[in-house]
Amino acid sequence: MTKICFEVPGRRRRELMEIAAGLRTSLKCSSPWFPILHVAEFDLPTVKPEFALTIGDIEEMGENHGLTFPESHEIRLRSDVYQGVRDGKGRDRFTLAHELGHYLLHSAPGLARSMSPVSAVPTYKNSEWQANTFAGSLLISVEMARLVADAEELASICGVTVDAARVQLSQYRLEGMLP
Numbered sequence: 640m641t642k643i644c645f646e647v648p649g650r651r652r653r654e655l656m657e658i659a660a661g662l663r664t665s666l667k668c669s670s671p672w673f674p675i676l677h678v679a680e681f682d683l684p685t686v687k688p689e690f691a692l693t694i695g696d697i698e699e700m701g702e703n704h705g706l707t708f709p710e711s712h713e714i715r716l717r718s719d720v721y722q723g724v725r726d727g728k729g730r731d732r733f734t735l736a737h738e739l740g741h742y743l744l745h746s747a748p749g750l751a752r753s754m755s756p757v758s759a760v761p762t763y764k765n766s767e768w769q770a771n772t773f774a775g776s777l778l779i780s781v782e783m784a785r786l787v788a789d790a791e792e793l794a795s796i797c798g799v800t801v802d803a804a805r806v807q808l809s810q811y812r813l814e815g816m817l818p
Contacts, residue, residue, distance in 0.1 A: 709746030
């Protein structure tokens with residue numbers, strides 16, 4: 640994990656989960672497998688014509704799997720990560736959902752952001768935590784988590800890693816959304 644993050648206006652976990660659920664609802668997505676690539680390539684540009692999903696070379700992007708540029712309405716994925724999303728790899732699907740979280744949550748004009756050491760930022764104001772919370776909720780709906788409480792099966796059905804499924808189940812339990 641990076642040692643620097645953007646400090647953004649605070650959001651509660653429940654609020655981020657509701658934003659993700661609202662996106663699923665607005666896209667009429669009841670499928671366990673959220674079509675993250677289709678949303679980024681086709682749905683979002685329909686609503687926001689200025690938006691672009693671009694692909695960067697591995698040499699250009701280095702260790703960055705994905706980057707979000709709110710000012711230019713762009714999400715850039717490293718080429719191998721983009722291919723991984725196309726192939727349905729859970730980690731890469733999560734990366735795109737994470738970057739979509741940054742784009743939707745952290746791109747308001749005039750948004751007060753400041754770069755800070757992670758240790759100095761309260762979790763609820765940490766842009767990375769917010770994007771991860773959004774991504775997990777988007778890719779694993781609470782409804783699916785209620786039906787399939789086994790992390791391995793949930794990961795397979797939703798197209799995420801087992802670790803992501805475990806974290807999401809834990810977050811839903813923390814919010815009292817699962818027993």
